[in-house]
Amino acid sequence: MQNILSAKNIVKRYATHTALNDVSLEIPSQCIFGLLGPNGAGKTSLIRIINQITGPDSGELYFSGEKLSQKHIEQIGYLPEERGLYKKMEVGEQALYLAQLKGMKKEEAKKKLKYWFEKFEIDAWWNKKVEELSKGMQQKVQFIVTVLHEPKLLILDEPFSGFDPINSNIIKKEILHLREQGSTILFSTHNMDSVEELCDNIALINKSKKILDGSVKEIRKQFKSNVYEIEFVGSMMGFTNSLWTFGKLLDQTIEGDRCKAFVQLVGETKSNQLLQAVMPVAEIHSFKEIIPSMNDIFIAKVNAEII
Amino acid sequence: MNKIFLIIQREYLTRVKKKSFIIMTILGPLLLAGLMIVPIWLTMQKPDKQRIEVIDESYLFSDLIPEKEFIHFDYPNISFDQAQEGFYDTNYDAILYIPSNILEGGKAIKLFYKNPIGVATEEYIGSTISKMMYDVILAQNKVDFNAIKDAEVNSRFRVITEKLEASGKSKKTDTGLSMAIGIGAGVLIYMFIFLYGTQVMRGVMEEKTSRIVEVILSSVKPFHFMMGKIIGVALVGLTQFLLWVILTATLYGVATVTILKNIDMNQIQQKEHILKIGADLKYMDMKKIDQPNEITQIWNDFRSIDMVSILLCFLFYFLAGYFLYSAFFAAVGSAVDSEADTQQFMLPITIPLIFSLIIAPYAIQDPESSLIFWFSMIPLTSPIVMMVRLPFGVPAWELALSMSLLVLSFIFTTWLAAKIYRTGILMYGKKVSWRELGKWLFYKE
Numbered sequence: 001m002q003n004i005l006s007a008k009n010i011v012k013r014y015a016t017h018t019a020l021n022d023v024s025l026e027i028p029s030q031c032i033f034g035l036l037g038p039n040g041a042g043k044t045s046l047i048r049i050i051n052q053i054t055g056p057d058s059g060e061l062y063f064s065g066e067k068l069s070q071k072h073i074e075q076i077g078y079l080p081e082e083r084g085l086y087k088k089m090e091v092g093e094q095a096l097y098l099a100q101l102k103g104m105k106k107e108e109a110k111k112k113l114k115y116w117f118e119k120f121e122i123d124a125w126w127n128k129k130v131e132e133l134s135k136g137m138q139q140k141v142q143f144i145v146t147v148l149h150e151p152k153l154l155i156l157d158e159p160f161s162g163f164d165p166i167n168s169n170i171i172k173k174e175i176l177h178l179r180e181q182g183s184t185i186l187f188s189t190h191n192m193d194s195v196e197e198l199c200d201n202i203a204l205i206n207k208s209k210k211i212l213d214g215s216v217k218e219i220r221k222q223f224k225s226n227v228y229e230i231e232f233v234g235s236m237m238g239f240t241n242s243l244w245t246f247g248k249l250l251d252q253t254i255e256g257d258r259c260k261a262f263v264q265l266v267g268e269t270k271s272n273q274l275l276q277a278v279m280p281v282a283e284i285h286s287f288k289e290i291i292p293s294m295n296d297i298f299i300a301k302v303n304a305e306i307i
Numbered sequence: 308m309n310k311i312f313l314i315i316q317r318e319y320l321t322r323v324k325k326k327s328f329i330i331m332t333i334l335g336p337l338l339l340a341g342l343m344i345v346p347i348w349l350t351m352q353k354p355d356k357q358r359i360e361v362i363d364e365s366y367l368f369s370d371l372i373p374e375k376e377f378i379h380f381d382y383p384n385i386s387f388d389q390a391q392e393g394f395y396d397t398n399y400d401a402i403l404y405i406p407s408n409i410l411e412g413g414k415a416i417k418l419f420y421k422n423p424i425g426v427a428t429e430e431y432i433g434s435t436i437s438k439m440m441y442d443v444i445l446a447q448n449k450v451d452f453n454a455i456k457d458a459e460v461n462s463r464f465r466v467i468t469e470k471l472e473a474s475g476k477s478k479k480t481d482t483g484l485s486m487a488i489g490i491g492a493g494v495l496i497y498m499f500i501f502l503y504g505t506q507v508m509r510g511v512m513e514e515k516t517s518r519i520v521e522v523i524l525s526s527v528k529p530f531h532f533m534m535g536k537i538i539g540v541a542l543v544g545l546t547q548f549l550l551w552v553i554l555t556a557t558l559y560g561v562a563t564v565t566i567l568k569n570i571d572m573n574q575i576q577q578k579e580h581i582l583k584i585g586a587d588l589k590y591m592d593m594k595k596i597d598q599p600n601e602i603t604q605i606w607n608d609f610r611s612i613d614m615v616s617i618l619l620c621f622l623f624y625f626l627a628g629y630f631l632y633s634a635f636f637a638a639v640g641s642a643v644d645s646e647a648d649t650q651q652f653m654l655p656i657t658i659p660l661i662f663s664l665i666i667a668p669y670a671i672q673d674p675e676s677s678l679i680f681w682f683s684m685i686p687l688t689s690p691i692v693m694m695v696r697l698p699f700g701v702p703a704w705e706l707a708l709s710m711s712l713l714v715l716s717f718i719f720t721t722w723l724a725a726k727i728y729r730t731g732i733l734m735y736g737k738k739v740s741w742r743e744l745g746k747w748l749f750y751k752e
Binding site for chain 2: 015048051052053054070073076078080082083084085086087088089097098100101102103142145146
């Protein structure tokens, strides 16, 4: 299937610094794509370029194979990190206005808004001014406005900030539901747990460069370091000796005769060989491979850049 | 284009629906009408009837001083000392003392009062006595009254100014009326630019600080967004102006119809009263004939000034001046994070505006001076200065030049402001300097 968005060699410079340095991205259709990176890495610049709020200094963008242009604006929905609505305007009126700016017909927008307002249980707030709403409510309104025109590409910048766990879950479900219906979600966040939970693919940007991208599964596999966690009953001494040339003991905890050891395989050793080696000296309770979390990968990658 | 329309619509409707707009729209005409009506009303207020005892030692004025509706004279047959002693036992408000040698010249008449009697009474007594003395002196010298009155009446004249066109046709002008129209229009334009320019600035700041701008810019171009706001606010201004004109005219009309009736009655009563006394008959006649003449004269002058083209020019300078300045105001709003930071950028914008209001009186004194000519060409001052000059008559080429310069420069400033705007609006939490603004002009989109 064709990529919904591809960015080729994007460069964006400001007076004093470079925000994006030769960044290329391929975002496949109907996936949840995580755009990761520390603060100030250039994520917002990239998002603004995709939204055509600003333009790149060089590089090209394609939307479903066509060169990105103003006509694609209506197929993109954007929830900025810094949320904002007109405080003095009524909720319904405002939602209608923003929907019409995205090219929806008034009647159609009204119908869809009714549906979403009921779904999120905020239909009683239609005639209230935005400033009378709680922050969480405002977030809901803003989320609705973002997805109302059923964009093919949905750009969410830190979508869960400001939501309590219950509302976070509602939003999470909506995001997954939208993907099922054919939307692609580009989602920028610092929350690595939600990345593991939701994202199919990611790209990691640091200091205006892309330093990593690919599917979450692949990346985690790629970053695993053949470390196994073994829980057993027996003597730690005997266990350590039995490792011999198969593995290296990284860490250990002992509670009475229950022990836990983290062992890294050495060379071409297979996990079964390790298991066979330790079986004679210890009664194995669990044996599992440690797959690095996105959090670990993020920190490792970004720190490696600093060094 | 459809989106610009949506933005204009929102900017317009949210403002027009605001309570402050409705209050201003109602209060404005009330204040204006009040300004026009209160003086009329005040002059109609009759002060309490004042009773004055006249001690006339010259015996020239006894029982002769004409009364006014608020002054009553009594002529008790007592001496000045007696009157002074008994003053507080009487209900008189004042003693008018006329010394016996009053006709010798350089003498004073005296008014003794308990409570201040007011300027109107004092003036009335002064001028009446003086007029009566004048007649007495003439009579004593056997001069023909009527000859004097005729001379007085016939020597009165008005200065009529007429503009002689190159074609040989002449056009009557009334400097006073031109002045009033010019200054009025200039002040209105000044107010409009200021009031609605700052509204544009506040609107931009609101969008920036509430961060909604990011959502909107993902749907529309910054330039469209800015223009939508500027045009929307302009329409609000026009609406308010129109409503003011209509409401003021109605209020003024209603008020004058009801009040003028009373005035007419008063005048008639007054005249009858004076006629009864029989003084100054000839003078009154002249006044009666002169009055309607003056009114028709003003109407004629009003028509002699080409009101339609002045109104059209007013609308043009009203809008073009606003567009020129509001682009700057939008740029300032986009560059700052809070109202307090606007000060340093506001000053250079407001200086030319205030300056044009300051030199407006010179445009009246000497509409043809080269200084005024240049300021009516320079776009930053021309909306106000040209408007002040206009009722005095401005050559067509000057008007055309001034207008085209203004249009060109508002296109230019809008383009310039848009460059600052599209950068500033997305720049949060940064204190900007003039230098920074300059750099923004050269950013690529």
